[in-house]
Amino acid sequence: MKFALFLGCNIPARLTQYESSSRAVLEKLSVELIDIKEFNCCGYPLRNIDFKASILAAARNLALAEKEGLNMIVLCKCGFGMLKHADHLMKEDQSLLEEINNTLKKEDLEFKGDIEISHLLSVLYHDVGLDNIKEKITRPYKDLKIATHYGCHALRPSEIVKFDDPVNPTLFDKLVALTGAESIDWEKRLDCCGAPLFGSNDDLSMDLTEKKLSNARQSGADFLCNACSYCHIQFDTVQGMINSKGSENHPLPPILYPQLLGLSLGIDGETLGLGENKIDITGIKGFLSG
Amino acid sequence: MFYDISLYICLAIFIIGLIYKISTWLSRKTTLETKDIPTSKRLSSAIKGIVLTILSVKVLTLIKVFFLDIILQRKVFNEDFFRWLTHILIYVAFMLLLLMHALDKFITAPLFADYSATLNPFLFLRDLFGALVIIGICMAIYRRFILNPPRLKTNPMDTYAIIILAIIMASGIILEGTKIGSYSIYKEMVTDYAGLEEGEEEYKALTAFWVDKFGTVAPGLKAPFKDEIIEEGKELHEMSCSSCHSRPQWAFTGYIVASLFKGAALGLDKAGVHTILWYIHFLACFIGMAYLPFSKFLHIITSPLSLLANSVMDKGESDPANIATRQALEFDACTHCGACTSRCSMGIIIEEIENVNILPSEKIQSLKGVVSKKEIGEKDFKLILDGVYLCSNCHRCTDVCPAGINLEDLWFNMREDMFQKDYPEFSLLSPLSFYRGLMRESISQEDYKRPLIQAREAIASKCDLMKTPDKVVSLTPSDREFQDSLLLSDQASTFQGCFGCQTCTNACPVVASYENPKEVLGMLPHQIMYTAGLGIRDLAFGSNMLWDCLTCYQCQEQCPQGVHVTDVLYELKNLAIKNVYKD
Numbered sequence: 098m099k100f101a102l103f104l105g106c107n108i109p110a111r112l113t114q115y116e117s118s119s120r121a122v123l124e125k126l127s128v129e130l131i132d133i134k135e136f137n138c139c140g141y142p143l144r145n146i147d148f149k150a151s152i153l154a155a156a157r158n159l160a161l162a163e164k165e166g167l168n169m170i171v172l173c174k175c176g177f178g179m180l181k182h183a184d185h186l187m188k189e190d191q192s193l194l195e196e197i198n199n200t201l202k203k204e205d206l207e208f209k210g211d212i213e214i215s216h217l218l219s220v221l222y223h224d225v226g227l228d229n230i231k232e233k234i235t236r237p238y239k240d241l242k243i244a245t246h247y248g249c250h251a252l253r254p255s256e257i258v259k260f261d262d263p264v265n266p267t268l269f270d271k272l273v274a275l276t277g278a279e280s281i282d283w284e285k286r287l288d289c290c291g292a293p294l295f296g297s298n299d300d301l302s303m304d305l306t307e308k309k310l311s312n313a314r315q316s317g318a319d320f321l322c323n324a325c326s327y328c329h330i331q332f333d334t335v336q337g338m339i340n341s342k343g344s345e346n347h348p349l350p351p352i353l354y355p356q357l358l359g360l361s362l363g364i365d366g367e368t369l370g371l372g373e374n375k376i377d378i379t380g381i382k383g384f385l386s387g
Numbered sequence: 388m389f390y391d392i393s394l395y396i397c398l399a400i401f402i403i404g405l406i407y408k409i410s411t412w413l414s415r416k417t418t419l420e421t422k423d424i425p426t427s428k429r430l431s432s433a434i435k436g437i438v439l440t441i442l443s444v445k446v447l448t449l450i451k452v453f454f455l456d457i458i459l460q461r462k463v464f465n466e467d468f469f470r471w472l473t474h475i476l477i478y479v480a481f482m483l484l485l486l487m488h489a490l491d492k493f494i495t496a497p498l499f500a501d502y503s504a505t506l507n508p509f510l511f512l513r514d515l516f517g518a519l520v521i522i523g524i525c526m527a528i529y530r531r532f533i534l535n536p537p538r539l540k541t542n543p544m545d546t547y548a549i550i551i552l553a554i555i556m557a558s559g560i561i562l563e564g565t566k567i568g569s570y571s572i573y574k575e576m577v578t579d580y581a582g583l584e585e586g587e588e589e590y591k592a593l594t595a596f597w598v599d600k601f602g603t604v605a606p607g608l609k610a611p612f613k614d615e616i617i618e619e620g621k622e623l624h625e626m627s628c629s630s631c632h633s634r635p636q637w638a639f640t641g642y643i644v645a646s647l648f649k650g651a652a653l654g655l656d657k658a659g660v661h662t663i664l665w666y667i668h669f670l671a672c673f674i675g676m677a678y679l680p681f682s683k684f685l686h687i688i689t690s691p692l693s694l695l696a697n698s699v700m701d702k703g704e705s706d707p708a709n710i711a712t713r714q715a716l717e718f719d720a721c722t723h724c725g726a727c728t729s730r731c732s733m734g735i736i737i738e739e740i741e742n743v744n745i746l747p748s749e750k751i752q753s754l755k756g757v758v759s760k761k762e763i764g765e766k767d768f769k770l771i772l773d774g775v776y777l778c779s780n781c782h783r784c785t786d787v788c789p790a791g792i793n794l795e796d797l798w799f800n801m802r803e804d805m806f807q808k809d810y811p812e813f814s815l816l817s818p819l820s821f822y823r824g825l826m827r828e829s830i831s832q833e834d835y836k837r838p839l840i841q842a843r844e845a846i847a848s849k850c851d852l853m854k855t856p857d858k859v860v861s862l863t864p865s866d867r868e869f870q871d872s873l874l875l876s877d878q879a880s881t882f883q884g885c886f887g888c889q890t891c892t893n894a895c896p897v898v899a900s901y902e903n904p905k906e907v908l909g910m911l912p913h914q915i916m917y918t919a920g921l922g923i924r925d926l927a928f929g930s931n932m933l934w935d936c937l938t939c940y941q942c943q944e945q946c947p948q949g950v951h952v953t954d955v956l957y958e959l960k961n962l963a964i965k966n967v968y969k970d
Contacts, residue, residue: 105781106732106779106780106781107781109781109782109783110780110781110782111822111825134730137731137733137734137735138732138733138735138736138779138781141818142779142817142818142819143736143777144817144938144957145816145817145818145960145961145964146777146813146814146817146960146961146964147736147739147964148957148958149739150736150740153735153736153738153739154733154736157735175818200738200739203537203738204537249937249940249941250938250940252940253939253941253943253944254940254944254951254953255944263944288896288939289896289937289939289941291937292818292821293818293938293939294937295820295821295824296815296818296820296821296822296823297815297817297818297820297824297839297934298934298935301900302824305896305900305937308900327818330821330825334825335824335825338827338828
């Protein structure tokens with residue numbers, strides 16, 4: 098199983114533990130990752146500003162992977178959503194496709210649309226398979242309650258991203274559950290983390306984050322698990338900012354899914370970059386059995 | 388005489404230029420917090436910083452960086468082997484030429500007692516180094532002008548650098564070639580070192596030997612020669628000349644030129660061409676030196692400084708005065724090599740958004756104009772600001788910069804500095820601001836919030852209707868152009884299906900965050916869909932709802948009519964921004 102690894106901008110710059118933990122986990126599960134140095138911005142942050150520019154940026158990535166004949170694995174949900182969107186729109190709209198390809202031609206690239214774009218979680222669920230992962234789990238968690246955060250751009254618009262049932266998704270819960278942890282039911286599990294507005298309307302963004310976190314806390318979660326760079330930074334760094342402003346709440350530590358899974362696969366915390374998280378998550382090791 | 392005078396004049400210009408440059412590093416301001424630190428304080432901070440670093444363990448880092456990044460150019464090597472080879476050829480060989488050949492009086496001669504430029508190994512090495520530089524120059528020309536990788540820009544400074552190097556090298560090699568064939572130099576040499584004059588038998592023998600073996604072109608003498616004459620000439624040569632002269636074939640580049648010019652050698656010699664070339668050669672060197680502080684060759688000094696400084700400095704830890712000084716220096720450390728641009732995450736969008744300032748290699752040039760207080764018109768200033776903001780802060784430019792420039796920090800500081808001019812920057816209202824948000828604690832509250840408010844106000848101010856909420860909107864004169872532009876987009880055109888059921892608004896987590904959402908957000912999602920249907924642009928653009936949309940797609944997912952609510956909002960944002968730019 099071989100994929101072109103799409104990291105986007107945030108992960109190499111600000112969330113290196115997501116990369117290292119994903120690599121470690123995928124290696125353990127015999128998924129081969131190919132790096133394409135030429136990948137650029139996924140296009141997501143540009144959508145507010147210029148639709149075509151965002152599609153072009155996304156299309157270039159797709160064309161680069163296509164040139165190597167590789168399907169893409171994406172770690173970030175916003176990046177995943179954007180790439181899926183661009184893929185979809187260019188297949189729908191012939192004139193858009195021509196325009197984009199005209200530009201890409203200058204670099205000997207072409208979008209044909211015959212590769213798959215998958216999020217890390219879909220690869221684990223569909224390509225590797227729950228049973229195969231389960232087999233490799235050596236240290237399942239015990240009595241660990243996880244608030245599983247789906248992330249908007251992987252779920253919606255469902256007719257484009259086709260990640261899971263948008264109303265009652267289960268994919269991520271099952272992935273969490275196979276580590277032995279309990280994926281709790283909580284009201285706001287499908288809500289937005291607030292990150293899209295962080296930087297442009299911090300009050301609103303932080304308010305949404307805080308509400309979501311306290312809902313998870315009240316529902317009994319020990320940790321919040323996510324699989325997106327924006328969501329994670331929001332729950333980690335931005336939660337830190339919220340808490341330092343004197344919020345009465347104790348922090349709800351966010352953990353990246355490959356970190357959660359990696360520990361139960363017996364991968365050491367350093368490789369998974371546990372120490373890189375801003376809010377301390379090392380306590381999770383206490384829930385490991387064996 | 389002329390040589391000395393021109394040398395000293397050029398040396399003086401070089402030194403004055405360098406002092407001027409250093410003064411700009413100590414005075415130019417890139418960070419808001421250091422705006423009021425005087426030059427004298429920056430100088431003392433710099434000296435203190437340097438001394439303290441050298442006395443600390445950090446000196447080990449400096450040594451490592453010196454060898455790996457400065458001498459061996461590790462960063463370029465990791466990025467692109469072709470570019471590394473090009474640069475290593477030019478810089479190593481040119482440095483060796485400079486030390487061994489140009490400064491031979493001061494370096495080579497004192498080091499080697501029997502040094503003579505015309506004796507091996509020096510004779511051969513000079514040509515070898517020269518040839519390596521020429522190969523490097525050809526590779527640079529090939530990359531910039533023939534290979535021409537996407538988005539690599541070539542500016543006059545790049546061309547100047549290649550041209551001046553090419554002139555120095557070409558004049559040197561042709562000079563050598565004409566000298567090898569020159570009869571007048573030969574004659575002088577023979578008078579000086581063998582004491583022979585034209586017409587004497589021995590003179591003839593020596594000349595025959597030199598014509599035969601050393602490429603000299605003498606009037607009326609042509610090979611083949613009798614063996615005895617060559618034998619005699621060889622003896623004389625060994626007596627008077629061989630202590631200083633290796634065979635000129637070792638000077639292979641010059642020898643090739645001499646062979647090519649053989650037929651014309653006598654004429655060229657009479658016309659004194661080698662003298663002319665000599666002037667061209669040393670004047671080009673002197674001019675290159677005098678102009679160095681103002682050209683991209685200054686990077687010979689500044690890039691190593693930048694690499695060293697960046698290896699031991701940290702934001703938040705180092706003295707802010709020194710960070711400002713380092714950043715001012717970094718502008719001069721840029722070689723415009725384009726490594727940053729070739730790895731820029733945003734580079735591709737220049738095909739859609741025509742603004743060269745998106746490309747880091749061009750951005751830094753424009754920003755250099757901004758910090759040096761060059762007169763920049765409002766339009767250009769805004770373009771630069773836009774370019775600086777259209778950046779996903781992926782840090783790749785900084786990682787690959789062979790001069791070690793901390794570009795990401797530079798962009799960050801310059802952005803904040805440029806916001807002080809109060810021109811609205813609309814890209815602030817996008818997830819590109821995520822990084823700025825994460826960095827908010829390094830900016831004062833007031834400086835952080837103001838540009839965000841300005842951007843929203845600038846857009847709202849274009850929407851008269853929003854300013855008078857009580858006004859009755861007439862429904863007839865709808866903006867066809869606006870409606871059409873929405874209809875053009877496949878995804879946005881779905882707004883026509885809206886019948887105002889409010890499902891989107893009810894699903895919206897932003898609306899749900901406020902007790903009185905209309906007051907804060909202006910229009911709510913279903914109202915925006917509806918006004919879009921009516922073609923009332925102002926109302927749609929002026930709503931805070933547009934910029935406060937999370938793009939979580941709850942509305943779109945739930946719409947019973949299949950209206951792509953989120954996508955329409957995206958489209959409206961694009962149009963609103965285009966609309967303000969239009970005016």
